[in-house]
Amino acid sequence: MWRPFFQPYHLIIVQDGDPSKTIKVPDGFDYELYNRNDINRILGPKASCISFKDSACRCFGYMVSKKKYIFTIDDDCFVAKDPSGKEINALEQHIKNLLSPSTPFFFNTLYDPYQEGADFVRGYPFSLREGVPTAVSHGLWLNIPDYDAPTQLVKPLERNTRYVDAIMTVPKGTLFPMCGMNLAFNRELIGPAMYFGLMGDGQPIGRYDDMWAGWCTKVICDHLGLGVKTGLPYIWHSKASNPFVNLKKEYKGIYWQEELIPFFQSVALPKDCATVQKCYLELSKQVKAKLGKVDDYFNKLADAMVTWIEAWDELNPSSASAEVANGPKK
Numbered sequence: 001m002w003r004p005f006f007q008p009y010h011l012i013i014v015q016d017g018d019p020s021k022t023i024k025v026p027d028g029f030d031y032e033l034y035n036r037n038d039i040n041r042i043l044g045p046k047a048s049c050i051s052f053k054d055s056a057c058r059c060f061g062y063m064v065s066k067k068k069y070i071f072t073i074d075d076d077c078f079v080a081k082d083p084s085g086k087e088i089n090a091l092e093q094h095i096k097n098l099l100s101p102s103t104p105f106f107f108n109t110l111y112d113p114y115q116e117g118a119d120f121v122r123g124y125p126f127s128l129r130e131g132v133p134t135a136v137s138h139g140l141w142l143n144i145p146d147y148d149a150p151t152q153l154v155k156p157l158e159r160n161t162r163y164v165d166a167i168m169t170v171p172k173g174t175l176f177p178m179c180g181m182n183l184a185f186n187r188e189l190i191g192p193a194m195y196f197g198l199m200g201d202g203q204p205i206g207r208y209d210d211m212w213a214g215w216c217t218k219v220i221c222d223h224l225g226l227g228v229k230t231g232l233p234y235i236w237h238s239k240a241s242n243p244f245v246n247l248k249k250e251y252k253g254i255y256w257q258e259e260l261i262p263f264f265q266s267v268a269l270p271k272d273c274a275t276v277q278k279c280y281l282e283l284s285k286q287v288k289a290k291l292g293k294v295d296d297y298f299n300k301l302a303d304a305m306v307t308w309i310e311a312w313d314e315l316n317p318s319s320a321s322a323e324v325a326n327g328p329k330k
Ligand SMILES: O=c1ccn([C@@H]2O[C@H](COP(=O)(O)OP(=O)(O)O[C@H]3O[C@@H](CO)[C@H](O)[C@H]3O)[C@@H](O)[C@H]2O)c(=O)[nH]1
Pocket: 016, 017, 052, 053, 054, 055, 056, 057, 073, 074, 075, 076, 146, 179, 180, 181, 200, 206, 207, 208, 209, 210, 239, 240, 241
């Protein structure tokens, strides 16, 4: 189903779980396949920052990629159709989102002003109409919505049938629950912040991989004057994961997040943090200082954030000091 849309691109497949299992990739695709043995061989001791038996492992693919734009998708997501019945080219829409500016400083009520058939509405300051570079494009899902376990348990039959033709910039200073199911980003602008954390096997939490990455990414985008968009494109999410298994994975996250959100809302990054790596290392210091008392897990996570950046810079030496064109916002 994805062949017409994926074939022109380079695929990086991160195989979780038992590395002795062979994944059959259909012919005709240009791809790299990494299993746990490959991750351990490439990163050595630093492989400790890449999760096992959780979707968080996907961020290894972001680190080894040599491409400017990344699209990440779950293995139970398929091509969706728009209300006219036309197949949605998710990659095309994500690229349009990433190539057009974002408007984090002032909300445009007619949604994305750069979209065909839309514009800035009356009263929108002309000094802000240039917008800022877009770092993240967050797509949505028809059919099975991305609900947490309690919501899934209460509403097992709920399906998302609403196709909303809108793309919005998440305003500066506002966090959002970033879902990794249908997500694209500019690797050169924000790649080092897309660490999906310590989740799954041997960890007290799972299914907060994309959430952690999204909160870190958003505070860094706000600091560096970069934009995050959400809305189109849609994919078709085909299956619901087991809510009881999910509850076991995410329950600590459900109460920890009541402390995590105020922490991220209060994060202030120093002006001299002009690269994503510097912002991320500063963030890891604040995680250790302020969240270490919530649970020792956050001390380990803070250390893993440092390991992630060390591994990223080792595999991507040229990006190690790349200052973001926009730089910190006043
Ligand atoms: O041990 C694992 C479990 C899963 N994966 C891969 O992760 C994604 C999501 O898995 P799944 O579709 O089963 O679960 P969802 O509830 O639909 O996923 C939501 O949670 C987020 C992950 O935390 C995800 O982005 C949301 O959509 C699949 O690709 C599995 O293959 C894994 O690699 N290892």
